[in-house]
Amino acid sequence: MAKQKYYVVWEGRKPGVYATWAECKQQTDQFTGAKYKSYESKQAAEEAFRGGWKGNWGQTGPGKSGSGAGAQGRNSSKRPGTQTESEAIDYDSISVDVGTRGNPGPVEYKGVDTRTGEVIFSCGPVSKGTNNLGEFLAIVHALALLKKEGSSKTVYSDSVNAMKWVREKKVSTTLPRDHTTEEIWRMIDRAENWLRTNTYANKVLKWQTRLWGEIKADYGRK
Numbered sequence: 001m002a003k004q005k006y007y008v009v010w011e012g013r014k015p016g017v018y019a020t021w022a023e024c025k026q027q028t029d030q031f032t033g034a035k036y037k038s039y040e041s042k043q044a045a046e047e048a049f050r051g052g053w054k055g056n057w058g059q060t061g062p063g064k065s066g067s068g069a070g071a072q073g074r075n076s077s078k079r080p081g082t083q084t085e086s087e088a089i090d091y092d093s094i095s096v097d098v099g100t101r102g103n104p105g106p107v108e109y110k111g112v113d114t115r116t117g118e119v120i121f122s123c124g125p126v127s128k129g130t131n132n133l134g135e136f137l138a139i140v141h142a143l144a145l146l147k148k149e150g151s152s153k154t155v156y157s158d159s160v161n162a163m164k165w166v167r168e169k170k171v172s173t174t175l176p177r178d179h180t181t182e183e184i185w186r187m188i189d190r191a192e193n194w195l196r197t198n199t200y201a202n203k204v205l206k207w208q209t210r211l212w213g214e215i216k217a218d219y220g221r222k
Helices: 021-028 042-051 131-149 160-168 182-197
Strands: 006-011 016-018 035-039 065-067 093-100 105-113 119-129 154-157 204-206
Touching: 006 021, 006 042, 016 021, 016 042, 021 035, 035 042, 093 119, 093 131, 105 131, 119 131, 119 182, 131 154, 131 160, 131 182, 160 204
Parallel strands: 093 154, 154 204
Antiparallel strands: 006 016, 006 035, 035 065, 093 105, 105 119
């Protein structure tokens, strides 16, 4: 019987420690610049996660390490809308996050003041959706609100997929359109239409969970 391994994801969709390769792969597969490694014990994995990838990832020794396809080198240029590890939090911003009960399952989302944690808007629960769809809707909600207010504030999200969908103005999901998902699909259609018919100058940036801790809008349902 194979020995239990634990997987550390420093750079991926949801950084953290995972108990199966399938969970690790879900966070790192096709994620540009993914950094992950396997460990023989949960304690070792948790210590490595706290220590950060610079002292662990890519080093020789037990465990498997890897990087996503197209990982960026030290001298590669930044893609618009991204930030380097050395950049500080922009506290004059809105942070968004989603809360779910199952995936798919009931979905709710909110946007908070990054500095104070004060809830600026919230929505749901919607009867059935996914984490990434909730994140997508939260980002668009924040952008629409900020445009209405004439604000140039930054929006933070910890969902790479949702940020990609916002840039492309189109979601890519396997969630079917049926009577159980009618509510969230109506919201998605409205959000996509808003993106196609509006422009905005706000930055939508990735919340660096590994460096900064959980995003300020986190529901605490890990």
